[in-house]
Amino acid sequence: MGETFIVWEWNAVNFATGYEVSTFPFYEDPGPGKRGEAVFSETTSVRVEGLPPDTGMAVIVRAVAETATGRVEGPWSNQSALLAHRRAHAVYTLRAEVLICSDERERAGNFSRLLVHEWDGTPFRVDMVDTFPDEAMPRIAERLLEPVEDLADRIEDQLGYRILEGGEVLPPPPGWPPTERQLSEWRCPPREPGQIQGLYVDRSVGGTDGSAWLPCVAFRYHPAAVTNGGLVNPGARTGYDAFVDGVTFHEIFHVLGFTHPEDVEMLSRGIGVPMSYPLRWTLYPDADSVFRQDIDALGCVFPHPDFPRE
Numbered sequence: 001m002g003e004t005f006i007v008w009e010w011n012a013v014n015f016a017t018g019y020e021v022s023t024f025p026f027y028e029d030p031g032p033g034k035r036g037e038a039v040f041s042e043t044t045s046v047r048v049e050g051l052p053p054d055t056g057m058a059v060i061v062r063a064v065a066e067t068a069t070g071r072v073e074g075p076w077s078n079q080s081a082l083l084a085h086r087r088a089h090a091v092y093t094l095r096a097e098v099l100i101c102s103d104e105r106e107r108a109g110n111f112s113r114l115l116v117h118e119w120d121g122t123p124f125r126v127d128m129v130d131t132f133p134d135e136a137m138p139r140i141a142e143r144l145l146e147p148v149e150d151l152a153d154r155i156e157d158q159l160g161y162r163i164l165e166g167g168e169v170l171p172p173p174p175g176w177p178p179t180e181r182q183l184s185e186w187r188c189p190p191r192e193p194g195q196i197q198g199l200y201v202d203r204s205v206g207g208t209d210g211s212a213w214l215p216c217v218a219f220r221y222h223p224a225a226v227t228n229g230g231l232v233n234p235g236a237r238t239g240y241d242a243f244v245d246g247v248t249f250h251e252i253f254h255v256l257g258f259t260h261p262e263d264v265e266m267l268s269r270g271i272g273v274p275m276s277y278p279l280r281w282t283l284y285p286d287a288d289s290v291f292r293q294d295i296d297a298l299g300c301v302f303p304h305p306d307f308p309r310e
């Protein structure tokens with residue numbers, strides 16, 4: 001994939017003499033018959049040009065065969081699975097790199113105020129508060145901190161300075177776990193300036209696998225992150241262990257002022273910096289869900305005087 005093109009490959013179908021490929025933004029499927037001209041390919045891959053940058057594209061394929069009695073068309077590849085499995089069935093064009101900063105800092109501050117004000121060039125420290133049930137997940141808090149250090153290095157490699165730092169595993173705050181009532185009116189755990197805290201909360205509080213807890217400059221892992229298998233039993237869901245890292249980055253970027261690219265109403269009011277699609281949907285393992293443009297934009301939110309951008 002690139003900013004305006006994708007290359008898509010699929011498995012061969014017996015007896016097919018060619019394939020038709022249709023591509024459209026998956027949030028706006030106009031429906032059968034209105035998707036525009038399908039592209040014909042004699043091979044099992046196609047390159048589609050002229051697409052909008054930074055857009056999740058659905059790709060559907062059908063086999064066609066020229067026979068003695070005329071043309072036979074197979075069914076379109078399953079698009080009902082598209083929304084349920086968008087990680088597997090959509091591809092993403094890239095966003096142009098943010099070479100010149102515009103309103104990113106203001107946008108981030110409108111979404112997640114505190115860190116933007118606290119930034120003085122000292123990297124923020126991500127600490128993991130050990131509220132995880134220990135029997136099920138020994139030392140999981142340490143495990144979850146490791147990719148934060150990877151991300152911190154990537155940011156430094158790209159921008160020349162650090163914005164994040166992996167911190168420590170901290171004991172649970174006094175009075176933890178909170179009751180249902182305390183949770184609904186839970187005051188923030190004690191926090192030092194420059195600190196971002198990750199915690200486990202044993203009930204779902206917004207979101208599925210995790211959620212950002214902006215007033216507390218914190219983020220939470222939810223039971224779904226555990227019951228889906230990844231934390232307790234890494235083999236339970238293919239790639240889930242890596243995906244949990246993606247959840248960590250996704251939530252940290254929320255705390256840093258980023259929001260979902262499909263939150264168009266909020267974005268149109270100048271609230272939040274849009275995440276890339278890979279970061280939004282935690283598409284890739286390790287730190288690979290964080291794309292160049294996410295880090296470019298992060299540098300605009302947290303600029304450093306020794307590393308000016310034009």
Ligand SMILES: [Zn+2]
Binds near residue numbers: 254260
């Ligand atoms: Zn989110």
